[in-house]
Amino acid sequence: MRRVAIVGGGMTPFAEHFDLGIKDLLPQAFRSALRSVDKGMERGDIEAAWFGEVTATDGFPSGILADSCGLLDVPVTRLENACATGNDAIRNASLAVGSGAFDVVLAVGADKVRDGSARQTFWEWMSGNRDMAWDFPLGLVAPANFALHVSRYLYETPATREHMAMIAVKNHRHALPNPKAQLRYEITVEQVLEAPIVVEPFGLLDCTPQSDGAAAVLLAAEEVVDRYTDRPVWVRGVGLGLDRVMHAHKKDMTTFPASVRAAKQAFGMAGLTPADVDVAEVHDCFTGVELIDYEDLGFCERGQAFRLVEAGDTCVGGRLPVNPSGGLKAKGHPPGATGVAQCVELFEQLRGEAANQVDEPRVGLAHNIGGPTAVSAVTILGRERD
């Protein structure tokens, strides 16, 4: 397959955008991505688009993207893969450029969670991402189903709620310099531990906020990259992994097999290993999930994630900074947008222009684990082409 690079990326702030609809957020993210292209890009250069949106809040998603961004002449595919939607949009866009059918394409992610209630409740919003026969009626929406995993993980490993709290503290600190982040204030381990319980073992400050927002990246084939920038960020590997939907079918609650599958595909395509990763944006919808991610992505041995936290390895300044943007936890989490925004962050990190810049990274990894822990997407980006 042809080499593909990101040549532009931008996003709206993640926030409670009560005053903005998807039709407002999409063009903001799109324009922000266009403006980031070093040598400029015309809207007419874009040949196709992929749009990740979990719920069709304001109506027909692909039509609304085309309509609101002035892209009526290009094909737009809307895709949905729970919280892995954004990185899967980038994966499909990359495959399409790789095929040779298109030279320049757009991948966008967006969602409005905060006022979906105009049309549906949060529970209805969640229903498309669960098993409707068993798990959903039993109450296994996001906090509860991730809690089953993390509870078992705490039981099986030396990790504690304090380690989880240290993840929250780290990610809030990381968000401070990020103007796009939703929760830009520091918190302490004590505050996290004393916060009201949402569902054991998650207190309020272990949980991502609900957010509205959009993010966009522009991808180009190697053959035309030079038209747009001398500093492309290459899509080195993409992966998408699935797993059983119902929790009763999951054999080991301390890992997400979907993440392991997605990472294996992406590292295999990239010809890289976890040791090559210099910066990562991983799915920390709940603090304990970030611990499991470290292990599923191969950043440490099984059961040893707590050591990375204790050593400060995953802080900016540490050996492998994770979630320098603030992560879902503090940057926010509009599900369709989250994966794309992770890649916007890595695009900026790998070009040395991030708000919370880590020290000269060469390889970045973006990761989501979504839905009933049944789907994961991993994107590996690099400063070098190969």
Added chain:
Amino acid sequence: MRRVAIVGGGMTPFAEHFDLGIKDLLPQAFRSALRSVDKGMERGDIEAAWFGEVTATDGFPSGILADSCGLLDVPVTRLENACATGNDAIRNASLAVGSGAFDVVLAVGADKVRDGSARQTFWEWMSGNRDMAWDFPLGLVAPANFALHVSRYLYETPATREHMAMIAVKNHRHALPNPKAQLRYEITVEQVLEAPIVVEPFGLLDCTPQSDGAAAVLLAAEEVVDRYTDRPVWVRGVGLGLDRVMHAHKKDMTTFPASVRAAKQAFGMAGLTPADVDVAEVHDCFTGVELIDYEDLGFCERGQAFRLVEAGDTCVGGRLPVNPSGGLKAKGHPPGATGVAQCVELFEQLRGEAANQVDEPRVGLAHNIGGPTAVSAVTILGRERD
């Protein structure tokens, strides 16, 4: 891009499957596609899947496909593009094989419309495919918004409700030998004209039924086609076109610009013209829409579709048989499945093994116009590779 062929295709009957869920329908369509592969195919040969489902009736779509079909080791992308969903799934699957990332992939479409009401009303079901700010609150769900187009079309052209009725009669007759079709009985022009009005100018017999069902095709790269069959059906061209979402923004109600755009892309990729098409499955959600399709797809001049109907050109046995399966009108219309099922029909037609076989077709065209007439997908299949 690499050449891609369909090497297998199958589907469930389209019907009121009150006793079956998506988890039942998906494996039925998948097994039916696997069984159709001449030299056999193992589930383990499949490297990736695309799943078109408009509404997540039974829960998390891509996970449920992987889970119910035993495909946990492959990436599954769920996509949605209103009634163009099925052909867009085939388009994305084709691009992915074309890229070289995968040699053998699965494209599936499915939907349950008939008992979505367990969780949501038909109006809620429709809400994701409209403009929520204006058109949906004004009542412009599918019958009403297509009625605006067809009313104007009848005003501007010599076509009449009788011509529309002749489309219904033709497609019901076509469905008679098709064991997968939902409405297998003949009707007369008089019955169509005397049926209760749903919305002017559509009587009950001008409208597609609501259906449940699933369909699947197996796609392979040219390099591996020989492993599976000596009679592949080649994906010659794929196209996806968009248009303004709100009806107030549509300049000419007698055409669907999305269809024109999708057809232009697909014919361009195939290096073919409308005159090369020997058999077509087009979107006849309402009879008058099939008339507009003839013109948008280039089968006749503007305003002249009625002549094809009067001459019987689009009947099986005519110059260009359209909807030999019965079409949406009589075969049924589970939106996510419809486009895939059209390609299953063409796969069988081009191999000479369709239930209602046309005379030795070499090129077939599948077409959808969906949502608020804002998206269209076209797939062109051929017996020859190029």
